[in-house]
Amino acid sequence: MAYSDKVIDHYTNPRNVGTLDKSSHKVGTGLVGAPECGDVMRLQIQVDDNNIITDAKFKTFGCGSAIASSSLATEWLKGKSVDDAMKIDNMDIVEELALPPVKIHCSVLAEDAIKAAINDYRVKNGMEPIELEKSHH
Amino acid sequence: MNIPIYLDNNATTPMDPRVLEAMLPYFTNKFGNAASRNHHFGWVAEEGVDYAREQVAKLIGASEKEIIFTSGATESDNLAIKGVFEMYKDKGNHIITAVTEHKAVLDACKHVEKLGGKVTYLPVKEDGLVDLGELEAAMTPETILVSIMYGNNEIGVIQPVKEIAAIAHKHGALFMTDATQAVGKIPVDVNVDGIDLLALSAHKMYGPKGVGALYVRRKGPRVKVTAQMDGGGHERGMRSGTLNVPGIVGLGKACEIAGQEMEAEAKRLSALRDKLQNALTELEESYVNGNVEHRLPHVANISFKYVEGEGLMMAMKDLAVSSGSACTSASLEPSYVLKSLGLSDDLAHSSIRFGLGRFTTEEEVDYAIEVTKKAVNHLRELSPLWEMFKEGIDLNSIEWAEH
Numbered sequence: 001m002a003y004s005d006k007v008i009d010h011y012t013n014p015r016n017v018g019t020l021d022k023s024s025h026k027v028g029t030g031l032v033g034a035p036e037c038g039d040v041m042r043l044q045i046q047v048d049d050n051n052i053i054t055d056a057k058f059k060t061f062g063c064g065s066a067i068a069s070s071s072l073a074t075e076w077l078k079g080k081s082v083d084d085a086m087k088i089d090n091m092d093i094v095e096e097l098a099l100p101p102v103k104i105h106c107s108v109l110a111e112d113a114i115k116a117a118i119n120d121y122r123v124k125n126g127m128e129p130i131e132l133e134k135s136h137h
Numbered sequence: 138m139n140i141p142i143y144l145d146n147n148a149t150t151p152m153d154p155r156v157l158e159a160m161l162p163y164f165t166n167k168f169g170n171a172a173s174r175n176h177h178f179g180w181v182a183e184e185g186v187d188y189a190r191e192q193v194a195k196l197i198g199a200s201e202k203e204i205i206f207t208s209g210a211t212e213s214d215n216l217a218i219k220g221v222f223e224m225y226k227d228k229g230n231h232i233i234t235a236v237t238e239h240k241a242v243l244d245a246c247k248h249v250e251k252l253g254g255k256v257t258y259l260p261v262k263e264d265g266l267v268d269l270g271e272l273e274a275a276m277t278p279e280t281i282l283v284s285i286m287y288g289n290n291e292i293g294v295i296q297p298v299k300e301i302a303a304i305a306h307k308h309g310a311l312f313m314t315d316a317t318q319a320v321g322k323i324p325v326d327v328n329v330d331g332i333d334l335l336a337l338s339a340h341k342m343y344g345p346k347g348v349g350a351l352y353v354r355r356k357g358p359r360v361k362v363t364a365q366m367d368g369g370g371h372e373r374g375m376r377s378g379t380l381n382v383p384g385i386v387g388l389g390k391a392c393e394i395a396g397q398e399m400e401a402e403a404k405r406l407s408a409l410r411d412k413l414q415n416a417l418t419e420l421e422e423s424y425v426n427g428n429v430e431h432r433l434p435h436v437a438n439i440s441f442k443y444v445e446g447e448g449l450m451m452a453m454k455d456l457a458v459s460s461g462s463a464c465t466s467a468s469l470e471p472s473y474v475l476k477s478l479g480l481s482d483d484l485a486h487s488s489i490r491f492g493l494g495r496f497t498t499e500e501e502v503d504y505a506i507e508v509t510k511k512a513v514n515h516l517r518e519l520s521p522l523w524e525m526f527k528e529g530i531d532l533n534s535i536e537w538a539e540h
Contacts, residue, residue: 003451011448011451011452014519017519019524031521031535032538033537033538034537034538035481035482035483035486035522035532036481036482036483036486036537037482038445038446038447038462038471038482038483038486039445040521040522040537041521042521059519059520059521059524060519060520060521061443061444061445061448061519061520061522061523062445062448063445063447063448063451063462064447064448064451066445066448067448067519
């Protein structure tokens, strides 16, 4: 199976690899997936006082599509408001990266990671976590 | 050095040019049907087949009358297992095999179960070898066949075939072995090892695809299998179908070359393999899978903890290798062979199989070492698990959301 050029681009030059200070109340961390399943994503956002995501970082254990999905997600997150970030749908990632059906779970994981990071940020700042739909993988 | 580099010789091997040369006349002027008994064209084809039969038999210490040509090892496995079950079902209905067998054996056994047979799938020890005590304990008066592979396709471990055969025979059962990965790579002798049936394939030993053989013992005991393909009664009635003469000639030539070069080649390959393995296990948290003493000379299966195999292969794009990660499969299940060694799923996902071959050079191995090390280090930089490991966090203490 050949990878799309965009997957290869994100895989070869991943954007925003790294770690934010997870103890900061400005930072939300989402850790999703499981080593046994071959995919673990950690996605972090840093949010300013206007509810805007000023920085996003990721680290991913997984296949090329999983790495590309999380790299793309961080790119999209930067500059977005937390509310807009909540609207990122896994199918947008599928479309952008031209993921084949067997790799759709990678995009689902990226969406889960975004939502988990946002909820971590909300809880840290005294807000209710947003009720998530049961993820479909 | 040509890029990409082929290090997947357990999947298939390139054909040796000497094999191709031997085959070519049988596509054109020697095109006859080996079953045409009454004219020159048939005789010429038959002569080619007879010679190949001797070449194959010689490599495994058999008599040429004991070689049945097939389309490959999958067919040979099917013919042996289903054929023995059908032929001997009045004597007993029990077959013993192992969980690390190739799917051709496992699925043929499942078929036998549907026909009313009973199958024991022996577990293996952590090093991939069958426990002889467990085999002995699994034998029953109903056991008609023990089928254990010679060398494993994923990890290369070599089973104690001789001891397994002795246990099978002590209890009156036949012993069959899928020797696809072993024949032509290490000495295999059906009489020394006590093998009653043996499956082999041409394309794993620098021959063509689409041809293989089943060895069926004729003396002490005389073994019979029920044909699974009905037709003209070729191959002593055990496998009907016009013989694939060029393929068979190629298989014969491949066996002849392997026999002549095996000893030197095994030495050369195990030295190269060890060089690769030693260099790669210098990386932190990398582990060799399977028994390293009893192992085919050209295989190394290594898990690089905290990186995922498919992602790793993508970073090793100039190398053709394979992984126990099944990220592409719908089930997302990693290799059943690695799991049956007791490897955790994450280590199975992190495994890479390196399969060296006749045309692998030292320069290529050096390059492979460099590329693999770079890829592992690159992916570990991206891996949250590696970061946690480095921070001393016990990954088992985390509640992962299994998906």
